[in-house]
Amino acid sequence: STGRALTIQSHVVSGYVGNKCAVFPLQLHGFDVDPILSVQFSNHTGYGCWKGEVMTGEQLQSLVEGLEQNGLLEGYTHLLTGYIGSASMLRTVARLVRKLRTYNPNLVYVCDPVLGDNGRLYVPAELTTIYREEIVPLATLLTPNQFEAELLTGMTIGSEEDALAACASLHQAGPPSVVLTSLDLDHSASSSSTITLLGSTSQPQAERCGQRFRIVVPRIPSYFTGTGDLCAALLLAWTAKMPDKLGRAAEMAVASLQGVLRRTAAAQAVAEAAGKTGIGCRELRLVNSVDELLHPKITEEVTWLD
Ligand code: ADP
Ligand code: MG
Ligand code: MG
Incomplete structure (x- = not known):
C-alpha cells in the first residue's frame, strides 16, 4: 500500500464532509485508512437540523490506548486531522502526534486547522491558542484558509505579499510546508470570480520546482460543502506521491478537486432542472468521480513565485 x-x-x-470526504479518496490512492470520528452526525450542519454526538478527549484517549495495547500505533505513515470541536480533544491530538512519532519519527502530519471561514469562528475561541501553541509546531503540512492563517499568525492578509509573510511566520512556528487553501485577494468585487491557493515550503524542492507558488481557480457559482476537507485529503494523497514537489502535488490535488466540483455542479443542474432543490442535491458526487480523483486533467497550472 501507499501508506x-x-x-x-x-x-x-x-x-x-469530514472523513466521508477523506476516506474514499485516500483508499483509492492506495492508503490503508483508519478513521476516527470527531463527531458522528446524521448529516452536515447546513441542513435544517441534525442529530448525533461529539467525541470527547477522553473517548479519543481510550481509542488510542486500545490501539497502543495491541501494537497498532506502529505502522502509521500519515496523520490527517480536520474539524475538532473541543479543547480536550485537541490537546489529546497533540499528545497522540508525539506518541505516533515515537513509533515513526518520519510520520507526516497533515493538519487542516479548522477554525472558521470568512471572518466567522465555528469552534470555541480557545482552540486558536491550542492550535498555535501545541498543534501547529507538530504539523508537516498545514492547510489553513485565509481567516485561519490570520488567526494563527495574528497577521492581516490583504495581499499576496501579506499571505507569503504569513506562510513565513507559520514556517517559523514549525510546519515545513504550508498551503493557504483559499485566499480572496480581489477587493474590487463583493464576491470575487476566482479563488487563489498559495503554497510555500522551506524544504528543498526537486529540479525546476519552486518553493513558493500560486494556483488560481475560477469560482464555480454554486454552493458546496466538504470542499476544504476534500482539499486537505487530496493534498495528503498527492504529496505522498510527489514528496519533494509541493507545487506539482498541489496542482494535481486542485485538478482532482475541480474535477469533482465540475461533476457535482453538473449533477446539481440536472437535479434542479428536475425540480429537486433540497440541500441533499448539493452533496459532492464523490463516488462518481473516481477518474477525477485518480487521473485528473490539469486545467489550472501552478505559477512559481521564486
Ligand atoms: P477552506 O475555507 O478550508 O479553504 P474551501 O472549501 O473554502 O475550504 O476551499 C477549498 C478549496 O475548494 C479551494 O481551494 C477551491 O479549490 C475549492 N472550492 C471551494 N469552493 C469552490 C467554488 N465555488 N468554485 C471552485 N472551487 C471551489
Ligand atoms: Mg472556505
Ligand atoms: Mg479548511
Missing part, C-alpha cells in the same frame, strides 16, 4: 493513514475528522451518516 497507512489515521484520519481524525467529523463523520456524517448521510452526505459528504
Whole structure:
C-alpha cells in the first residue's frame, strides 16, 4: 500500500464532509485508512437540523490506548486531522502526534486547522491558542484558509505579499510546508470570480520546482460543502506521491478537486432542472468521480513565485 493513514475528522451518516470526504479518496490512492470520528452526525450542519454526538478527549484517549495495547500505533505513515470541536480533544491530538512519532519519527502530519471561514469562528475561541501553541509546531503540512492563517499568525492578509509573510511566520512556528487553501485577494468585487491557493515550503524542492507558488481557480457559482476537507485529503494523497514537489502535488490535488466540483455542479443542474432543490442535491458526487480523483486533467497550472 501507499501508506497507512489515521484520519481524525467529523463523520456524517448521510452526505459528504469530514472523513466521508477523506476516506474514499485516500483508499483509492492506495492508503490503508483508519478513521476516527470527531463527531458522528446524521448529516452536515447546513441542513435544517441534525442529530448525533461529539467525541470527547477522553473517548479519543481510550481509542488510542486500545490501539497502543495491541501494537497498532506502529505502522502509521500519515496523520490527517480536520474539524475538532473541543479543547480536550485537541490537546489529546497533540499528545497522540508525539506518541505516533515515537513509533515513526518520519510520520507526516497533515493538519487542516479548522477554525472558521470568512471572518466567522465555528469552534470555541480557545482552540486558536491550542492550535498555535501545541498543534501547529507538530504539523508537516498545514492547510489553513485565509481567516485561519490570520488567526494563527495574528497577521492581516490583504495581499499576496501579506499571505507569503504569513506562510513565513507559520514556517517559523514549525510546519515545513504550508498551503493557504483559499485566499480572496480581489477587493474590487463583493464576491470575487476566482479563488487563489498559495503554497510555500522551506524544504528543498526537486529540479525546476519552486518553493513558493500560486494556483488560481475560477469560482464555480454554486454552493458546496466538504470542499476544504476534500482539499486537505487530496493534498495528503498527492504529496505522498510527489514528496519533494509541493507545487506539482498541489496542482494535481486542485485538478482532482475541480474535477469533482465540475461533476457535482453538473449533477446539481440536472437535479434542479428536475425540480429537486433540497440541500441533499448539493452533496459532492464523490463516488462518481473516481477518474477525477485518480487521473485528473490539469486545467489550472501552478505559477512559481521564486
Ligand atoms: P477552506 O475555507 O478550508 O479553504 P474551501 O472549501 O473554502 O475550504 O476551499 C477549498 C478549496 O475548494 C479551494 O481551494 C477551491 O479549490 C475549492 N472550492 C471551494 N469552493 C469552490 C467554488 N465555488 N468554485 C471552485 N472551487 C471551489
Ligand atoms: Mg472556505
Ligand atoms: Mg479548511
